[in-house]
Amino acid sequence: MRFFDFNREFRDRFHFSWMTICLVMVMLLPFILFFGLLFKSTLILSSNSLGDLLFSSIWRPVRGEYGFLPFIISSVWVTVLSMLIAGPVCLLTAIHLTQYARKYVLRFMHPVIDILAGIPSVIFGVWGILIVVPFVGNYLGPWLGKEVSGYSILAGSVVLSIMIIPFVLNILIEIFRTIPIELSEASLSLGATKWQTIKYVMIKKALPGIISAFGLGVSRAFGETIAVLMVVGNVAKIPTGTFQPGYPLPALIANNYGEMLSIPQYDSALMFAALVLFVVVVVFNLASRTVIMRYERTS
Amino acid sequence: MKAEERFFRIFMFLSTLLIAVALLLLIASILVKGLPAISWEMISQTPKGGYYFGKEGGILNAILGSLYLSLGATFLAFIVGLPVALFMNIHLINRKKLVNSIRFFLDLLWGVPSIVYGAFGFTLMIYLGLRTSLLAGIITVTLFIIPIMVRGMDEVLKTVTRGLYESAMSLGSTKSETAYFIFFRQCIPGIITAILLSFGRAIGDAASVLFTTGYTDYLPTSLSQPTATLPLSIFFQLSSPIDEVKVRAYASAVVLTVIVLTISILSRYFTKRFHQHKISD
Numbered sequence: 256m257r258f259f260d261f262n263r264e265f266r267d268r269f270h271f272s273w274m275t276i277c278l279v280m281v282m283l284l285p286f287i288l289f290f291g292l293l294f295k296s297t298l299i300l301s302s303n304s305l306g307d308l309l310f311s312s313i314w315r316p317v318r319g320e321y322g323f324l325p326f327i328i329s330s331v332w333v334t335v336l337s338m339l340i341a342g343p344v345c346l347l348t349a350i351h352l353t354q355y356a357r358k359y360v361l362r363f364m365h366p367v368i369d370i371l372a373g374i375p376s377v378i379f380g381v382w383g384i385l386i387v388v389p390f391v392g393n394y395l396g397p398w399l400g401k402e403v404s405g406y407s408i409l410a411g412s413v414v415l416s417i418m419i420i421p422f423v424l425n426i427l428i429e430i431f432r433t434i435p436i437e438l439s440e441a442s443l444s445l446g447a448t449k450w451q452t453i454k455y456v457m458i459k460k461a462l463p464g465i466i467s468a469f470g471l472g473v474s475r476a477f478g479e480t481i482a483v484l485m486v487v488g489n490v491a492k493i494p495t496g497t498f499q500p501g502y503p504l505p506a507l508i509a510n511n512y513g514e515m516l517s518i519p520q521y522d523s524a525l526m527f528a529a530l531v532l533f534v535v536v537v538v539f540n541l542a543s544r545t546v547i548m549r550y551e552r553t554s
Numbered sequence: 555m556k557a558e559e560r561f562f563r564i565f566m567f568l569s570t571l572l573i574a575v576a577l578l579l580l581i582a583s584i585l586v587k588g589l590p591a592i593s594w595e596m597i598s599q600t601p602k603g604g605y606y607f608g609k610e611g612g613i614l615n616a617i618l619g620s621l622y623l624s625l626g627a628t629f630l631a632f633i634v635g636l637p638v639a640l641f642m643n644i645h646l647i648n649r650k651k652l653v654n655s656i657r658f659f660l661d662l663l664w665g666v667p668s669i670v671y672g673a674f675g676f677t678l679m680i681y682l683g684l685r686t687s688l689l690a691g692i693i694t695v696t697l698f699i700i701p702i703m704v705r706g707m708d709e710v711l712k713t714v715t716r717g718l719y720e721s722a723m724s725l726g727s728t729k730s731e732t733a734y735f736i737f738f739r740q741c742i743p744g745i746i747t748a749i750l751l752s753f754g755r756a757i758g759d760a761a762s763v764l765f766t767t768g769y770t771d772y773l774p775t776s777l778s779q780p781t782a783t784l785p786l787s788i789f790f791q792l793s794s795p796i797d798e799v800k801v802r803a804y805a806s807a808v809v810l811t812v813i814v815l816t817i818s819i820l821s822r823y824f825t826k827r828f829h830q831h832k833i834s835d
Contacts, residue, residue: 478667
C-alpha cells in the first residue's frame with residue numbers, strides 16, 4: 256500500500272464514486288436503449304398508424320407502406336415451433352440428469368451443454384445450411400409429398416431449437432435442483448414410487464419454474480438473428496405452412512439496415528422493428544424472471 | 555405405472571442422447587467440410603485481388619479484426635463491470651433486496667437480443683458522427699457483454715463467505731481495499747472465467763457488429779477504420795455462389811469453432827481452480 260502516495264480514505268472515496276458511476280450507467284442502459292429506439296421510431300409512428308404497422312401485411316417501403324404482419328407472423332411461427340421441439344427435450348433431459356443419471360453421464364453432459372451454449376450463432380447457421388436444410392429439402396419434404404427448397408420455417412425452427420436447448424436446459428436443471436429434498440423424501444416415505452414422486456410432487460412443485468424457463472426460451476428464440484436468417488428463406492409473405500419460407504423480424508433488420516439509410520422513413524421503420532423486438536423480449540423476460548424469483552424465494 | 559415410467563425413461567434417455575449427438579454432429583460436419591480447405595495460407599494472409607472469386611489469399615483480416623474487437627470490448631466491459639460486481643457484493647452486502655433488483659435488471663439486459671444492440675449502436679454511431687469502424691463496433695459489443703461480464707463475476711463473488719468481509723473490515727481495511735485486495739484476489743480464477751465467457755460471446759456475435767464494424771479486406775491500423783470480423787466473413791463467404799469461396803467459409807467456421815472451444819476448455823480449467831481454492835463457510 257505504500258506504493259500509493261495519497262491517503263487511503265481518499266482512495267476509498269474515489270473507488271466508491273467510480274463504482275457508483277459504473278452501476279448507474281449500467282442500470283440506465285435498458286432505459287437508454289428503449290428511449291433511443293422509441294425516439295428513432297417517432298418518424299414512422301407519425302406517418303403510419305400503430306395499427307397499420309403491426310397488423311397490415313402490405314410491405315412496400317418505396318410507397319411508404321410498412322406492414323410488419325408477415326414478419327411478426329414469421330417470428331411467431333419460428334419461435335413457437337422451436338419451443339415445441341426444444342421444450343419437451345429440455346424437460347425430459349432435465350429430469351433425467353437431475354433424478355436418474357449416473358455420475359459419469361453428468362460428467363459428460365455438463366461440458367456438452369456448456370460447449371453447445373458457447374457456440375456462435377453463425378456456426379449454427381453453417382450447420383443448418385450443411386445438414387438441416389438439405390434434410391428438410393431432400394428427405395422430409397419429398398417424404399411428405401411436398402416440393403420444397405429446404406430453406407423454410409421448419410429448418411429455422413430446428414436450428415433455433417438446438418440453439419436454445421442449452422439455455423433452457425440450464426435453467427430447468429437449476430429449478431429441479433432447488434426443490435427441497437424433504438419434499439420428495441416425504442412423498443417416498445408415504446409409499447409413492449420414484450416415478451410417482453417425480454410426476455405428482457416434483458413437476459407440480461416446479462411447474463411455475465418450468466413455464467418461466469420456457470418463457471425465457473421464447474424470448475431468446477424471438478431475438479435470434481444470424482442463424483435463423485441463414486436458413487429461413489427470407490420471403491416477405493405471410494407463411495401458411497412450416498415448409499414455406501419465412502422472414503422473421505430480426506432477419507428483416509439485419510438484411511436491410513445500412514442500405515436504407517438514404518430513406519429516413521425506412522430507417523425509422525427498421526428502428527420500430529427493433530423496438531418491437533426489444534419490448535416483446537423484455538416483457539417475456541420480465542414475466543418469467545418474476546415468476547422464477549418468487550419461486551426461488553418460496554423453496 | 556411401471557410401463558409409463560419405462561416409457562418416459564426411454565424418452566428421457568433419448569432426449570439426452572439427442573443433445574449430445576446434436577453437438578457431435580455440429581462439430582463433425584464443420585470439421586469434415588472445413589478441415590480439407592484449411593491451410594497456412596488461409597490463416598496467415600489477407601485477401602488478395604480476386605479472393606472472392608476463388609483466387610488466393612486468406613482471412614487474416616477477419617481473424618485479427620475479431621481479436622482486436624473482442625479484446626477491446628472485453629477490456630472496456632471489464633473496466634466498467636468489475637467495479638459494479640464488487641460494489642454489489644461488498645458495499646451493498648447488507649442491502650440484499652437492492653442487490654437482487656440489480657441482478658434482476660442485469661438478467662433483463664442479458665436477454666436483450668444482440669440485433670437490438672446492433673441497431674442501437676448504429677444509431678449511437680450516427681449520432682456521435684462516427685462511421686462504421688472498429689471503435690463503433692467495440693462500443694456496441696461492450697454494451698452487449700457488460701451484463702454477461704457483471705453477472706458472471708457476481709455469481710463468483712456472491713459465493714465468498716461473509717466472514718472474509720468481516721475479518722477484512724475488522725482489521726481496519728476500507729471497503730474498496732476489501733473489494734480489490736481481498737475479494738478480487740480470492741476470486742481471480744472465477745473472474746477469469748467470467749472474462750473468458752464474455753470474450754467468447756464477443757467474438758462469436760455477428761448481429762451486433764453487422765452495421766457498426768463494417769467489413770474490409772485490409773488489416774485495421776486505427777480505431778476509426780472499418781474492420782472485418784470472423785462471423786461476418788463466414789456469413790459473406792457462404793452466401794457466394796462460387797464453390798471455392800464457400801469451402802473457405804467452412805474453413806473460417808473451423809477457425810472460429812476452434813477459438814470458441816479453446817475458450818470453453820480454458821474457462822472449465824479456471825472454474826476448477828476456483829473451486830479448489832474456495833473459502834467456504
